[in-house]
Amino acid sequence: MTAAAKSYDGIVIGAGHHGLVLATYMARAGLKILLVERRLMYGGGLATVEATLPGFYHNSHSINHFHITHTPWFQDLKLAEKVAYVTPFYEFGQPHPDGTALVFSREIESTLKSVRHLSKKDAETFREWNRRAEEITAQILIPERFAEPLPQVEREALLEKTAIGRDFLAIARRQPLDVVRELFENDHVKLLFLFKVSLFGTWLTDTLSKTSPMGSVIRAFDLDTGYQLCQGGSFNLARGLMETFIAAGGTFAPQVAIERILIEGGRARGIVLADGRTVRARQFVASTIDVHQTFENLVGRAQLPAAFAAKLDRFQYTGWTLFGLHLALREAPKFAAAEFDPNINRTLKWSIGAETMEDLFAAFEDVKANRVPRIVQFGSGPLSVIDPTQAPPGKHTTYCWHVMPLAPDLGGQDEEDFKREFADKIIATFARYCPNLTRDNIIGQYIYTAKEYTQELINMRGGDIFMGAFNAEQVMYNHFGYRTPIPNLYMAGSSGHPGGANSGGAGYIAAGIIARDLGAKLWWRPLDAAAALGAIAQAA
Numbered sequence: 024m025t026a027a028a029k030s031y032d033g034i035v036i037g038a039g040h041h042g043l044v045l046a047t048y049m050a051r052a053g054l055k056i057l058l059v060e061r062r063l064m065y066g067g068g069l070a071t072v073e074a075t076l077p078g079f080y081h082n083s084h085s086i087n088h089f090h091i092t093h094t095p096w097f098q099d100l101k102l103a104e105k106v107a108y109v110t111p112f113y114e115f116g117q118p119h120p121d122g123t124a125l126v127f128s129r130e131i132e133s134t135l136k137s138v139r140h141l142s143k144k145d146a147e148t149f150r151e152w153n154r155r156a157e158e159i160t161a162q163i164l165i166p167e168r169f170a171e172p173l174p175q176v177e178r179e180a181l182l183e184k185t186a187i188g189r190d191f192l193a194i195a196r197r198q199p200l201d202v203v204r205e206l207f208e209n210d211h212v213k214l215l216f217l218f219k220v221s222l223f224g225t226w227l228t229d230t231l232s233k234t235s236p237m238g239s240v241i242r243a244f245d246l247d248t249g250y251q252l253c254q255g256g257s258f259n260l261a262r263g264l265m266e267t268f269i270a271a272g273g274t275f276a277p278q279v280a281i282e283r284i285l286i287e288g289g290r291a292r293g294i295v296l297a298d299g300r301t302v303r304a305r306q307f308v309a310s311t312i313d314v315h316q317t318f319e320n321l322v323g324r325a326q327l328p329a330a331f332a333a334k335l336d337r338f339q340y341t342g343w344t345l346f347g348l349h350l351a352l353r354e355a356p357k358f359a360a361a362e363f364d365p366n367i368n369r370t371l372k373w374s375i376g377a378e379t380m381e382d383l384f385a386a387f388e389d390v391k392a393n394r395v396p397r398i399v400q401f402g403s404g405p406l407s408v409i410d411p412t413q414a415p416p417g418k419h420t421t422y423c424w425h426v427m428p429l430a431p432d433l434g435g436q437d438e439e440d441f442k443r444e445f446a447d448k449i450i451a452t453f454a455r456y457c458p459n460l461t462r463d464n465i466i467g468q469y470i471y472t473a474k475e476y477t478q479e480l481i482n483m484r485g486g487d488i489f490m491g492a493f494n495a496e497q498v499m500y501n502h503f504g505y506r507t508p509i510p511n512l513y514m515a516g517s518s519g520h521p522g523g524a525n526s527g528g529a530g531y532i533a534a535g536i537i538a539r540d541l542g543a544k545l546w547w548r549p550l551d552a553a554a555a556l557g558a559i560a561q562a563a
């Protein structure tokens with residue numbers, strides 16, 4: 024690491040999207056910033072690889088980016104000049120073995136038309152809740168997602184002042200799964216709705232949380248906001264961010280082995296590398312990696328106040344991982360259910376395989392018991408149909424993400440054999456819904472499980488793709504925090520509100536906090552939760 028010879032105003036650890044967002048804001052504020060990364064490659068979970076055949080671009084980690092072009096950082100950093108996104112009209116789809124399909128689009132009438140085929144009552148429920156959800160999402164959820172959370176009492180007092188605030192609190196105080204069960208009568212509607220809820224990182228484990236302070240159920244009723252696909256592959260977002268960071272005068276150092284965070288006089292002063300060199304940070308050090316690596320390995324428990332060490336010990340990770348299967352195809356998947364609704368073929372996210380709520384619970388119970396799920400059920404999508412640049416002309420890619428324990432009990436079976444057999448099972452299930460998902464159509468396959476991704480991204484502890492569970496004890500006002508007990512040391516990654524996934528939220532919020540603490544130039548206007556919630560009350 025040649026950059027080590029110098030000293031900087033700030034050092035950011037981890038060049039995933041959170042690190043890139045934070046480092047770029049701070050560099051634009053006029054600070055001399057070093058962004059250090061353990062790996063050769065930057066981007067973290069923004070990874071696109073030609074893993075099967077030349078010209079087939081597979082996104083080995085994150086694919087679906089929620090409302091990303093509308094985030095404050097995407098706009099502040101003018102990323103639209105460097106990175107293109109596709110916003111698909113059909114967002115969530117579920118084919119059924121009886122030849123029907125359910126498709127949620129970005130527009131209410133076409134969504135209701137689809138729901139009405141299964142249940143008129145559920146369509147009416149959807150309409151009623153959608154109206155409220157659009158308003159709540161725009162006025163509460165989005166501003167809160169990109170602002171430092173208010174303390175619970177202050178937040179709830181502000182929300183109690185308005186009808187939408189009270190509606191939101193009422194639903195957020197309930198268990199998401201209970202709410203879904205109560206609102207809908209049709210199992211297929213419940214299943215696709217839960218699949219939509221789960222994409223906010225709650226899968227069944229967290230929909231069983233007693234409450235949902237972030238309001239995941241509300242967001243599943245909202246259709247205006249939604250998922251987008253990064254053109255050419257997810258890595259392009261990392262590229263756009265890195266170009267912006269470098270243009271702002273930042274320095275990137277890959278393949279850096281950090282031995283510890285340098286603490287002198289009780290303050291964070293830099294990093295000490297495994298080769299013995301020290302890189303000094305005059306003003307701050309920020310970590311965007313997991314809390315345990317940061318505080319146990321790089322800081323050391325001896326430096327931590329007892330209450331903070333106890334908080335570290337209480338920190339929870341999600342108890343499931345993803346088994347990924349990436350396919351290169353001659354032709355795109357064509358569902359039998361396309362005769363019923365042709366839009367199913369071009370819907371961004373498919374939920375395939377779970378036919379009943381019992382099926383869904385079976386996977387949950389299996390993962391909890393460290394078993395390979397018996398009923399194959401997975402998420403998928405026609406990436407190259409939505410973005411043809413992800414495959415050679417006329418050819419296609421797709422993927423399957425299946426929930427899986429980190430190290431399932433294989434009963435002595437060889438791991439590589441298991442992976443191949445399980446991939447075959449996924450393909451067999453896929454083919455039940457898409458008759459053209461034949462071995463002849465599949466020209467390449469790449470299996471990428473938690474075993475591989477935890478080896479590359481060591482911060483995804485225990486296979487946790489979000490680096491922290493999204494349960495009521497850890498979100499919003501209960502999140503891990505941006506400031507730490509060590510002055511000048513900040514957390515700016517997935518452990519901070521709004522948590523894991525490619526929201527960029529924690530990097531963006533931490534930038535505002537650090538800039539204010541240091542008295543650095545605030546060249547942007549950080550979002551403020553009190554102002555946003557106060558404005559709703561005033562307007563009411």
Ligand SMILES: Cc1cc2nc3c(=O)[nH]c(=O)nc-3n(C[C@H](O)[C@H](O)[C@H](O)COP(=O)(O)OP(=O)(O)OC[C@H]3O[C@@H](n4cnc5c(N)ncnc54)[C@H](O)[C@@H]3O)c2cc1C
Nearest residue numbers: 037039040041061067068084085086087488517523524525
């Ligand atoms: C299979 C899979 C599918 C996913 N799908 C989606 C999706 O569709 N949508 C979505 O929003 N999210 C998805 N995610 C989650 C998403 O990838 C993460 O939430 C996101 O990457 C978190 O960003 P981050 O910047 O916090 O961490 P990361 O992207 O993990 O970046 C952290 C960086 O820190 C580096 N690092 C780790 N340890 C050290 C160290 N000691 N020193 C220096 N550097 C270090 C890592 O190498 C990495 O580059 C998925 C994840 C996986 C694994």
